Each structure stands twice: as C-alpha cells, then as structure tokens.
Amino acid sequence: MIINVVDQDGYARRGAPHDQFRWLRANDPVFWHSGDAQRQWPGFWAVTRHEDVVRVSRDSALFSSARKLSLFNEMPEEAMAVQRMMILNQDPPEHTRRRGLVNRGFTPRVIGRLEKHIREICEVLLDGVERLSDVDFVHDIAAPLPLYVICELLGAPVEDRDKLYAWSNRMIGAEDPDYAATPDDGMAAAAEIYSYAARLAAERRENPQDDIASRLLRPDENGETLSDDEFELFVLLLVVAGNETTRNAASGGMLAFFENFGEWDRLVADPAGMAATTADEIVRYVSPVNLFRRTATADTVLGGKQVREGDKVVIFYSSANRDEAVFDSPDAFDIGREPNPQIGFGGGGAHFCLGNHLAKLELRVLFETLAKRFPGIRQAGEARRLRSNFINGIKELPVTLR
Secondary structure, eight states: OOOOTTOHHHHHHHSSOHHHHHHHHHHOSEEEEOOBTTTTBOOEEEEOSHHHHHHHHHOTTTEESSSSOSSSSOOOHHHHHHHTTSGGGOOTTHHHHHHHHHGGGOSHHHHHTTHHHHHHHHHHHHHHHTTOSSEEIIIIIITHHHHHHHHHHHTOOGGGHHHHHHHHHHHHTTTSTTTOSSTTHHHHHHHHHHHHHHHHHHHHHHSOOSSHHHHHHSOOTTSOOOOHHHHHHHHHHHHHHHHHHHHHHHHHHHHHHHHSHHHHHHHHHSHHHHHHHHHHHHHHHHOSBOEEEEEESSOEEETTEEEOTTOEEEEEHHHHTTOTTTSSSTTSOOTTOSSOOOOTTOSSSTTSOTTHHHHHHHHHHHHHHHHHHOTTOEEOSOOEEOSOSSBOOEEEOEEEOO
C-alpha cells in the first residue's frame, strides 16, 4: 500500500484516508513518512494508534509544541518567534501560566450559563432557514452558530460574524482555491484579526462589559494579565479554533447522519435523551481536527521505533478515534456509544482543548433542536470537502428541511 496521509487533494476528494490509517495501526503504527522537498517539509513520524497519540499528547517535556510549533507546515524562525506567544505553541511552564489566565472564561460553570442563550440562537437560526427552498447546512446553520457564540463571548456586535467567518476561512483554507487568493492570504487574514482584537481590547479597557474579553483583560488574583500581543493571539485562536471545530463537527455530523439514517431516526425518537452521547460520537467519528505536530526534545522510543531529538512527530486524531483496540466497531456511527473515550479534543495533557465544554454544548443543543424542528431533513446535493490535511472540513452540504 502506498502511504500518504497528508495528501490534501485526497482529503478534498474523500476525507480522511481511513484505509491507510487502518493499515498503519495494524502494521506500522509509528510510521516514518517521507517528506516533500518541493513543499519544503521534512519526513516525519506518523502516529496513528490511540495509545501512542495519548502518550505524545500528555508528555510536553518530551514532545514539544514550542520548538517547531504545533501546525504541520514549516515556518521560518522569525515567524515562529511570534507564534510562540500563542498558547497552542507553548510548553509548560509558560503554557501553564497563559492557560491559567484564559481559562477563567471557559470553566464548565461559565460555559453552562450560556446554554439558554445558545438554545435561543439555534431557534433563531432555524427560524431563518425554515422557509428557504435551498439551504446549505454549512453556510446557513453550522457556520453561524459558533460565530454568534464567539461574538457573544467577545462582546462583539453580531454583525461582525461575517467578517470573522471570512477571516477564519482564509486562514484554515489557505491551500483551498475557494478561500485563498494568494499564498499570503492566510497571513493577511491573521493580520486583520490582530487589528480587530486590538480595537476590541482598547474598547473593553475603556468600557468593560460582562463578557470574556473584559474578564481576560482584567488582572487575576495574582495581578497577572494578558499583554496586548497575548490578547490578540488569543482572539485569533478563538476565532479560528472556536469556529472551525464546531462548524465542521456539526457539518460532518449531519453528513454522518445522512449516511447512517437509522441513527437520525434514533435521535428524532429521543432528542433530549440522545443529544449528549450524540455530541461525543460526532466528535469521534468526524474528528474535525485531523492532526497536530510535535517535536521530540530527546531521543526516545515510541511504538517500538527509535525517535531522535529534533524529529517531527505528527499525531493523527482521525486515526486514533477509530482504533480497534479502543472502540468496538470503530467505523460505525453509533450515537449511543458508551463508553466513548474519543480524543477529538486532544489526548489530554497541557493542550487538551480549552473550549471542549463549549463545543459539546453547541453540538448537543444544535442537534437536539434540529431533530425536534426538522425531523424530515434530507441531503439535497453532494457534500464538498475542504482541501486541508489539518481540518476535516466540509464547505457545502445542500439540504432540504422537509
């Protein structure tokens, strides 16, 4: 079998390469993957088993997010220096300090207070599409929900959601021809988000509100606060991660229901009872974030392979979430799956997803509301996938609501 688990054209055509992942888990779970000189990225270790992905995720001392950053593509050193101010690209103890500052806005208690408002947002969204003859599930339902919530968290005007959507698409879809006009377009979008965040910070310092932005700009109990650069990078992370993961989990989840319609009937029969386990199964089955990169800080053995200091190590959540050693019938979409030790929010450790409670709440409420309002929803056209090996994304999913 020819192995290439980062072929972006393959992801655009058919999604994650589960046939290759299945073979790797069984035959070579820590696989030396050849690099690409033309695209200027080196060979790397492809880590595909649940157990090994969890080990790499939880050992920041040995598998660094800061040394060469967390994203797959290589960056020049001057660009990495800026990116290391973002918690995604930090290791403890610096990561611990920064995460402690931003975690104040994302505790289960704080997020729980949003449920009523998220239900209202879902009802308003579905009211807006109810009479439309042509509905794109991605553009009309899945994308607006997290954008409304992000505006709520930041205290930003709801009208700004279209700008946030466009910026996020340009960054994540930098190698998708539908989103990126030039190779530098993603960097330009990031710069626009920085400027937006700087204006927001100035407004909140002048006029604090009851929102996460104001809370993060206030000193904590130790007098620590985020710097301007740290706040801008946090907003960038929130706009991209808080939008892309929920949007693509929702879109991928709806497609999974269309392809496994007996599961939709289960949800329609008991929306409130099944919605919580549905959210976890969608995250497992879709794995909206496909991979992250780490760099070995010392020689070690992983999955029986000798990994050298400086080696590029890439962990594949899409593969780990279908590991036969962990999940019964892993390729089946089962919304009642329990237990469900999915690691779509990360395998634990320092970088476990800060917004996991919020993402699951949004998914739970959205699919519960959909099942009640539109039990007859059906696919009305072909799904179009994002050209990306980072995000398992869907760009279009035509549906009919009745």
